[in-house]
Amino acid sequence: MKIAIVFGGSSYEHEISIVSAITMKKVLKNSELSFIFVDKNRDFYLIDSDNMKSSLFSSGKYKKSKNITLKSGGFFVDTMFGSKAIEIKVALNLIHGRDGEDGKIASLMEFYKVPFISPRVEASALSYNKLYTKFLAESLGVKVVEYQHLCKNDERKLTLSYPVIIKPVRLGSSIGVSIIKEESQLEYALDVAFEFDSDVIIEPFIDGVREYNQAGTKSKEWELSIIEEPQKEEFLDFEKKYMDFSRDEQVSKASISTELSDKIQETFKKIYDPLFLGSIIRCDFFVVGGEVLLNEINPIPGSMANYLFEDFEAMIERVASNLPKEHTIVIDYQYIDSIQQAKGKA
């Protein structure tokens, strides 16, 4: 299958998106891949598969690649003799953070009628913002970790007891996140978080909480991954993060009861359907006192959480063949014709 891997973007996670894309080259072995790089200026380049090494990007050499324009019907390579469409069955949105997860790339693809795997614009706007994720979960009857929302200009008064975790509402990959144990650390942690965002959420930091990750999608049927219990570290440093976005080997599933596993899967389905149709997402759950709480939705998980699925490549094909269709709107100018007729009669 011909797949375009769209990666990079004007995002704090630009560099790990490159790592994710290189991982896709290893994982999607039987597919014909076109690598479409969005640079920090948001210019598009077609990267030769043989050149997919991180140094191509850090050195700026990618600029020698062919320019691409996105317009109605797809991606077009600019040539001396006009522009030529890149033939693909589907585009895989692999831009982490801004542009990729906030709905912008999804909007571009949908607007220009490029078939794509990614949350659509509405799903993106709700899952990119951790505060709106709470609203969404609550509206679906999914429990969440309790939280407090603070805007930049709000009084910095905590209603929760320490320790707490402070997160900018709109960023992923632990950027701007602090765990603080006492009030003396609060000012600095909030200053850091507000460097990145106008809004933060604060949650109790539950030491040793059981965490489980469930990835999945829906093609004709549900396609749920194994449930993983991720390794815990207070923080990810760059090597750890690199490991995370370059994972391509299947992991073993968490040893939990069928009852808990069913509960996690039911919760995943509630969140996913119908808002996330067309995407492969990973939900991170906490289990507290037997209850499943949504911690976060990863709308574009690192390396697409490929390592949680048995045959990721075959699944991509099934998803590509079952994408949600845009509602057809007939525009026939009946309304303008009626106005003109009415005016003619007057």
Add this chain to the structure above:
Amino acid sequence: MKIAIVFGGSSYEHEISIVSAITMKKVLKNSELSFIFVDKNRDFYLIDSDNMKSSLFSSGKYKKSKNITLKSGGFFVDTMFGSKAIEIKVALNLIHGRDGEDGKIASLMEFYKVPFISPRVEASALSYNKLYTKFLAESLGVKVVEYQHLCKNDERKLTLSYPVIIKPVRLGSSIGVSIIKEESQLEYALDVAFEFDSDVIIEPFIDGVREYNQAGTKSKEWELSIIEEPQKEEFLDFEKKYMDFSRDEQVSKASISTELSDKIQETFKKIYDPLFLGSIIRCDFFVVGGEVLLNEINPIPGSMANYLFEDFEAMIERVASNLPKEHTIVIDYQYIDSIQQAKGKA
């Protein structure tokens, strides 16, 4: 000032967007306007100002106009000798309904760094969907009309008493909306609404409720319109709707107490700031028992609600000079460099 008016779109409201755009030509008399038409296939055309008549579009003659491509830095006209940027200070998003109000046009503009007046992608996703508008209002402490949410596959059982109003969650301009007085009308009204959307909200229909419209924006300071008490009709037929989107004469303000007017303005500000910065919106409020309830947010109101402002054109200039800035993200490949160094050492 040089302004691009972006209108049309793949939307049920494509035709009234044309009417809105023609109205802008009358209202923005001292500006240099470029009319950028998005046709039903989402191809862009530069329409000559002299040709801005509804028949140009209904006849298909617009296709003889110059093609435009949107890419990093702006709108470009395709010429025989390459492409040339259209010089503008700001673009005004005037696409009603899908594409314009759902965040897609906002995404395109922000992605390609075109300065624009319109709600940004997050504000669009929340205000385009009447259910999410309820979440938003509730999170801001703004009261709303009580409601029931139904998905396509839910049991069709009403928890509200008749009469009720049924609305598809994602459409504007009364499309798919029914007011029903008894249970016998329920099935048909829901069938109609679900023709247009997968989700509907149902609200009590409050006959004779006082309704007030407040439009506004924030440039350096708040710029709030007069408050209008709109004319009530059970439904808008096409001529009424045409009147609404072609309004260009100032209306007189509602005769209400200063206290109520203050309450409406405070509520507007709560909703607007900071989510809607960069846009001119109109909020429609109900007043029931002295309480101000948010009925709907119009993220791209008909003819930009110009008729509610004293000097709309001067305001557009002030808004254009005070648009929200995108957060700058520095991408310097430090992270990839560290990985490479670590690998080199290994």
